[in-house]
Amino acid sequence: MSVEATGDGWRGVAAEEQDHLSDRVSLLLRTRSRRLLGDLLRPHRRGMALLVAIIVLSSAAGLAIPYLVAVGIDDGIPPMLRGGGPGTLFVIVAAVVAAALTQALTRQAFLRLSGRIGQDILLELRRRVFDHFQRLSLSFHEKYTSGRVISRLTSDVEAIAELLASGLDGLVTAVLTLVGTAAMLLLLDAHLAVVALLPLPLLLLFTRWFRRGSSVTYRRTRETVALVIVHFVESMTGIRAVQAFRREPRNQEIFERLNQDYRDANMRGMRLVAVFMPGVKLIGNVTVAAVLLYGGWLALHDAVTVGVLAAFLLYLRQFYEPMQEISQFYNTLQSASAALEKLSGVLEEEPAVAEPRHPAALPYAKGTVRFEAVEFAYPDGPPIIPALDLELPAGQTMAVVGTTGAGKTTLAKLISRFYDPVDGRVLLDGVDLRDLDEAALRRSVVMVTQENFLFSGTIAENIRFGRPDATDEEVVAAARAIGAHAFVATLPDGYDTQVGKRGGRMSAGQRQLVAFARAFLADPAVLILDEATSSLDVPSERLVQRALRTILADRTAVIIAHRLSTVEIADRVLVMEGGRVVEDGPPQRLIAGAGRFARLHRAWVESLA
Numbered sequence: 001m002s003v004e005a006t007g008d009g010w011r012g013v014a015a016e017e018q019d020h021l022s023d024r025v026s027l028l029l030r031t032r033s034r035r036l037l038g039d040l041l042r043p044h045r046r047g048m049a050l051l052v053a054i055i056v057l058s059s060a061a062g063l064a065i066p067y068l069v070a071v072g073i074d075d076g077i078p079p080m081l082r083g084g085g086p087g088t089l090f091v092i093v094a095a096v097v098a099a100a101l102t103q104a105l106t107r108q109a110f111l112r113l114s115g116r117i118g119q120d121i122l123l124e125l126r127r128r129v130f131d132h133f134q135r136l137s138l139s140f141h142e143k144y145t146s147g148r149v150i151s152r153l154t155s156d157v158e159a160i161a162e163l164l165a166s167g168l169d170g171l172v173t174a175v176l177t178l179v180g181t182a183a184m185l186l187l188l189d190a191h192l193a194v195v196a197l198l199p200l201p202l203l204l205l206f207t208r209w210f211r212r213g214s215s216v217t218y219r220r221t222r223e224t225v226a227l228v229i230v231h232f233v234e235s236m237t238g239i240r241a242v243q244a245f246r247r248e249p250r251n252q253e254i255f256e257r258l259n260q261d262y263r264d265a266n267m268r269g270m271r272l273v274a275v276f277m278p279g280v281k282l283i284g285n286v287t288v289a290a291v292l293l294y295g296g297w298l299a300l301h302d303a304v305t306v307g308v309l310a311a312f313l314l315y316l317r318q319f320y321e322p323m324q325e326i327s328q329f330y331n332t333l334q335s336a337s338a339a340l341e342k343l344s345g346v347l348e349e350e351p352a353v354a355e356p357r358h359p360a361a362l363p364y365a366k367g368t369v370r371f372e373a374v375e376f377a378y379p380d381g382p383p384i385i386p387a388l389d390l391e392l393p394a395g396q397t398m399a400v401v402g403t404t405g406a407g408k409t410t411l412a413k414l415i416s417r418f419y420d421p422v423d424g425r426v427l428l429d430g431v432d433l434r435d436l437d438e439a440a441l442r443r444s445v446v447m448v449t450q451e452n453f454l455f456s457g458t459i460a461e462n463i464r465f466g467r468p469d470a471t472d473e474e475v476v477a478a479a480r481a482i483g484a485h486a487f488v489a490t491l492p493d494g495y496d497t498q499v500g501k502r503g504g505r506m507s508a509g510q511r512q513l514v515a516f517a518r519a520f521l522a523d524p525a526v527l528i529l530d531e532a533t534s535s536l537d538v539p540s541e542r543l544v545q546r547a548l549r550t551i552l553a554d555r556t557a558v559i560i561a562h563r564l565s566t567v568e569i570a571d572r573v574l575v576m577e578g579g580r581v582v583e584d585g586p587p588q589r590l591i592a593g594a595g596r597f598a599r600l601h602r603a604w605v606e607s608l609a
């Protein structure tokens with residue numbers, strides 16, 4: 001297209017390209033979700049085959065009943081009217097009862113088997129989602145909100161559960177009933193069958209319209225409910241900040257808008273159902289009236305029997321009822337398909353920090369850390385560390401200081417391998433972290449942050465988090481070493497005290513001490529403290545520093561802090577600026593100089609005065 005093309009023409013081309021792109025994306029999403037569903041169903045192929053066989057038997061029993069009614073009317077009642085016995089009618093009634101019992105028993109068997117298979121599939125799906133979310137890299141969780149995570153594991157899984165609970169039964173039964181009923185109608189009387197099946201093309205077009213509309217509507221429903229959950233979770237998680245800043249009215253306003261969007265999306269789906277279901281019923285009832293009129297005329301001229309006409313009317317009811325089932329199935333299918341698309345997208349998300357295919361062995365790490373020409377930048381961001389060569393010998397305690405944004409925390413994340421460098425290598429005892437087994441890495445390197453996250457449970461369980469097999473004596477020893485035992489001993493339940501949600505029953509300093517004890521019990525070769533003493537008051541910080549001097553004696557440590565009191569226990573100080581090391585040396589030598597650290601130290605001393 002030329003540059004001189006009109007704006008309308010350009011928009012037309014752009015819209016066409018966008019439609020093609022949308023079609024390709026939709027195809028990709030459908031393919032991905034079908035692949036996930038097929039993968040989940042594959043271990044249950046025999047059970048699914050048995051389910052289909054049960055449904056076939058149940059449908060056959062159901063289809064036999066109207067035919068037996070026709071035989072009973074035409075062959076069982078006339079002999080009785082002529083003075084004969086009811087033997088033939090009794091036989092036919094017995095056959096109807098047998099068919100009804102068969103249908104009931106097969107239905108029971110189906111519900112039991114389908115329920116077991118469905119729950120096994122959901123168990124596996126939840127396991128996969130939880131396991132995959134845990135394995136995904138930190139970069140994924142920093143952009144993927146906790147509300148969206150909860151939405152994937154709750155509302156999306158529930159949508160699939162509804163499909164597994166009723167979808168298979170509804171679809172297969174409906175299809176078999178439609179095909180079987182059509183065959184029986186043709187078998188009983190071809191002329192009446194033509195009248196009965198004449199509206200079928202209109203019904204198929206109507207169903208196609210509903211399917212297309214519901215596909216868009218239910219995808220929108222899954223999107224809007226996820227947004228509602230995200231906003232709710234974030235508001236409740238940050239309730240302290242919400243109340244502190246009087247954010248409630250604005251949060252309520254946002255929630256009202258999201259809630260309204262969710263309601264509107266559901267209402268669009270309901271409007272589709274409100275048109276489709278009565279429309280199907282109307283077509284069915286008009287067809288029944290037409291068959292009754294034409295069939296009555298044929299019966300008057302002895303072209304069909306009364307039994308056949310009665311069977312036709314019963315079969316027509318069976319024929320149009322599945323269309324209602326199909327509409328319900330489409331509702332469930334579209335909701336589950338949208339959920340499957342989202343879940344499959346998450347499950348196919350590759351960790352940015354991938355495990356090595358052939359991991360290197362490191363049975364016991366000494367703790368030597370080396371950066372070789374390391375460059376790093378966050379996705380779509382400027383370089384954080386342009387080039388870094390650094391070696392941290394085993395057993396050395398290094399403090400890293402610098403202004404906000406200097407690259408201190410990034411340095412810690414690279415050592416912990418929460419991120420991989422864009423270029424260069426980070427090595428532990430000469431082994432590239434990208435080649436190191438994940439379990440060996442997490443056993444060797446532990447990071448304690450200022451967040452000091454505690455999990456629901458007791459204090460002992462939180463200290464034992466990194467070593468679930470640790471004894472009570474080891475838990476207490478770790479707490480004593482870090483200085484946490486004193487306050488734990490004053491609690492009514494001691495180490496069995498419940499910490500509450502995120503440790504809400506404890507002070508910030510107490511939470512930090514528990515987090516320290518947890519890290520020390522894990523006994524890593526490399527310990528990283530990222531602003532880890534920021535929540536401690538001065539007495540608690542001094543207590544922790546005394547413990548650190550003993551515990552870090554033979555351990556490699558990286559201490560990142562703005563509070564320069566923490567630097568006192570360091571063997572070495574690294575001053576960073578713009579991702580580069582601008583000063584490096586023992587703290588006393590740097591303090592005696594005239595560089596940046598000396599100025600920072602003097603300013604800190606003056607602030608204390």
